[in-house]
Amino acid sequence: MFRKVLIANRGEIALRVIRACKELGIRTVAVYSDADRWSNYVSQAEEAYAIGPAPARESYLRVDKILEIARKSGAQAIHPGYGFLSENADFSEACAKSKVRFIGPGPATMRAVGNKIAARKTAQKLGIPVVPGISGQVDEAQVLAFGKEHGYPILLKAAGGGGGKGLRVVREAKDVAKALREASSEAGHAFGNSTVFVEKYISKPRHVEIQVFGDRSGSVIHLGERECSVQRRHQKLVEESPSVAVDERLREKMGETAKKVVKSVKYENAGTCEFLLDDKGNFYFLEVNSRLQVEHPVTEMITGLDLVQMQIAVAAGDRLPLKQDEVRRRGHAIEARICAEDPFSGFAPATGEVAAVRFPAGPFVRVDSDLRIRSQVTVFYDSLVAKLICWAEDRATAVERMLRALREFKIVGVQTTIPFQIQLFQNRKFRAGRIHTHFVDQEFDFKDVKADHHEEAAILAAALEFLRREQMTPKYASPRPISPWKMAVRDDP
């Protein structure tokens, strides 16, 4: 096992990896940009090094600086987290050259699955269903011909893409030229690769992914599915396992398919196979994410496995700690992503200083977050500030637990998406499990409850604090004795 691991990431995922290391008795090395100097994860690590200014390009994406710190600190391995360098094959290769272990798949595997077109071709060769499309750079004439053959709408996708960038839905032939130009230019800017391919647009699909794990001996297991259909503009908002649309037979079939894909590229470490699932139970392979996913806690909660510790052990050369038939799944887990965005003004990024935080707690509630009092939320990085994960024996109970925990959650000073999540978990269709990837954008109606909901209470609370400040409140003010019966009746009117 490693004695020291460097974490080439920030925020909640850096803290997640540090925690895993500590439990294994591994010393941790954090890196931080100027913006993250006083972050929680930095203070939790045994060692911490500055790597440059706030923009990621000058800090968390600096391969040279990170390897230099690994050498200086004597770290034997690097955990890349998600995002930043996590799916960068060149980084994985540079680590190998510097004799420091990259906790993730090797460069050859990453190259084989990293590009969406390459992954499609790999799957097709194995006879695995993919969404009808053209696996390669397309021009306008090809797209028009494809649209004519398969019917609109069609989907233009960036080969190197992710997170909704370089993605366009085309509903009519006359929009093809413009969409192709936009997708290509967006992909070029975001990923340095402007290749765009075309796929048939599947209406109302579910996004279901399979967690896989491989070790150096060639063993591969799957840990079941996560459903991530609740998305807003292709960004996941809620993830859960199991999926209401997946029964044991389908799970087995999808799991074996995912294993077949990753086995074909000698996959080592944690990975995720993404699929679209249509309303008839047909699934189509989309891509492999060759890293730890943001939503990995959902799988941890129902399997009882620590995926990050497994990643570290497998990277150190250990065999997988369990066989396929030893994988146990129990209950239902849901994750809500809490982002610093203002749902009352079009999800504009919210920035500022956190004045106070109160994390929810109680049975089967987990919070992965790097926030603490005086944390700065800036525009330099992803807006994810916390992941709230709840477990229960069944989905309905887990949803109620989630609502309870969301109402307990307080992040003062920066508007977050908590009010959005509260409405989502109350939504009838969501509760019935009738969700698909366009659910939030097309069917869910977020109500601007800001004015009518708590404004009066906010005014009263502000007046109260104002009076206290001006020392105009009565001196020994204390709660008026209220009948506990009355208090127990209602929390909010």
Added chain:
Amino acid sequence: MKFYAHSNGHNFELDIQPDRDRLIVRFNGKETVVAFDDQKWSIRTAFLGDRRLDFGWDRRDGVYSLHIEGIEYEVVVRDPKTELLAKVVGDGPAASAVAEVRAPIPGLITKVLLKAGDAVKKDQPVLCLDAMKLENEIAAPRDGTVRSVDVQPGQAVEKGQSLFSIG
């Protein structure tokens, strides 16, 4: 005692009377008995009549931000004297000679296209603000001359921060 509160474009008048260890607040046509503890935490509990209110609060530049069930409210509270003063200042010269343009959303300045002294036409882009993964051109609100550019490329700006002014 009379007080004035402003939230999200809504204006309220409050009448607050201390009554032993509690306050009687009249506003919005209602009377509420408010009781509270004496702690200075950022997350507190008050009793508004029979309702228990669990709220977070912070105060910056005289603006209170209140956090209730995940929603942030920004509230300004003034006593009658300050309210009067604010009204006088606020109702000053009707159309200011200089138009100050502020950041509509937080983001990163990627490009600055004009400098102080440049002539500018209405709707002409003055700088680019990268936010929500999109590049937003911020244009001049009217014809004139650029009086000042208050930001530089690469700079992160907060919502409401002054970007440039047109004279």
